[in-house]
Amino acid sequence: MTTVEAGRAAPPRPARSRRSPAAPVLALLWAGAAAVLALWWTGAGSVTGAAGWLTGAGRIAGLLCGYSCAVLVGLMARVPLLEVRIGSDRVARWHAMAGRYTVSLLVAHVVLILAGYSAEDGTPLVGEALAVVHLPDMLKALAGTAVLLAVGFLSARAVRRRVTHEFWYYVHLLTYAAVFLAFGHQIGLGEEFTGSPVATRLWYALYLGVAALVLWFRILTPVRLNLRHRMRVESVRQEAPDVYSVLVRGRRLDELGARSGQFFRWRFLRPGMSWTSNPYSLSAPPRPDLLRVTVKALGDHSAAVAGLRPGTRVWAEGPYGSLTADRATAHRSLLIAAGVGITPLRALFETLPGDVSLIYRARTAQDLALSAELEEIAGRRGSQVLYALNGPRGERPRIDPAWLRAAFPGIAGYDVYLCGPHGFAQELYAALRSAGVPDRRIHHESFAL
């Protein structure tokens, strides 16, 4: 076993290859926001006095909030362009950011519109609020607002840590209901729409387009996939303490188009597990009849994987993820895994073309999963595997820029695939950048969505 000497490691931000269409998609989303402002501008007429400005600002906030709701939902529609070409983890971060904008715009909309109406009518704010609630569709909008605020509150980091993932997830699904409830008052009361059939049609097109994406990619596509491939657990095998591999058999799995480095969301249809779908990466290249995942027990769902019985029905969604061979731009690649981050890199280690080396970070030799396979692949390919284990007194191995340059001469010309816990990925990203690896050649996947 070749190991990395224990010592001190260095510290910030993983990014991904610039070849992804992230920049044009982001530009499109911002262009949409600009178009929404133009919609207000064309429908606004003249704005006069403080009351007019307050109401105008409230309308802008409301329109942008409506747009942002559509973006929020669209980003989570599991559209392959987003999930595969841009990467699920980055899209999830955009979604979280859009969520923060939505909640801020919603609060601004309510406060500014009420303040504006109250100033226009010369009535107290509370009286104005009570009057507004009686307008058509406003009770539904109020319910939608309450749900969106509750989802926003639950998503705040401090709160999210205290609730289970399932609770957070199912409350999150209520966002669909909230968006639906709020739609009527936008079309029915927004002056931009009441005065313009074209604007109304465009708004409908936006919302119906997003609804079609959700229906297609989140519902019909998975149903079709699972009816067609009929997956079942073939066997379960222990790989390391608390780490188990699950082999899943199915029909014509090659038609899924899955590639090494990608992941699926898995739902194992047995009591206690059917309600949760968790993301696990393929830990071996996909075969036409078999897929394999390797799971570390971190919570209820992942721990229950060890007890799966052969024959258990499996409901899978995917493939997702952009940590694939098409990201490679160079002939030489370095894979760096920590802990269970080894899973997608194990599959890539076998299939990436060119010269491939692997660094595998774990606390102790006992914690290494799949090491026999890694050795076998390394022997077959003539590649090297370096294990970065803690020293005898728990010292962390030294993987700093100087070490990286010495161990991999010419590292600036490598593609680097990185997968592991957030802190580790940040440290390694900084070390790689200091060692001269350009940002576009560092391909990263985070296991935290």
Ligand SMILES: Cc1cc2nc3c(=O)[nH]c(=O)nc-3n(C[C@H](O)[C@H](O)[C@H](O)COP(=O)(O)OP(=O)(O)OC[C@H]3O[C@@H](n4cnc5c(N)ncnc54)[C@H](O)[C@@H]3O)c2cc1C
């Ligand atoms: C793209 C991706 C690929 C992954 N691949 C693997 C893999 O190959 N092997 C492996 O062991 N782990 C993998 N993980 C991590 C794995 O999904 C979580 O460890 C697992 O879902 C924990 O669920 P739990 O119910 O056991 O634990 P919990 O106690 O519920 O959660 C433990 C942690 O996992 C997070 N988590 C729980 N459920 C989900 C979910 N459905 N989606 C996202 N995060 C969740 C929680 O927020 C928490 O931070 C991957 C994660 C992602 C995002």
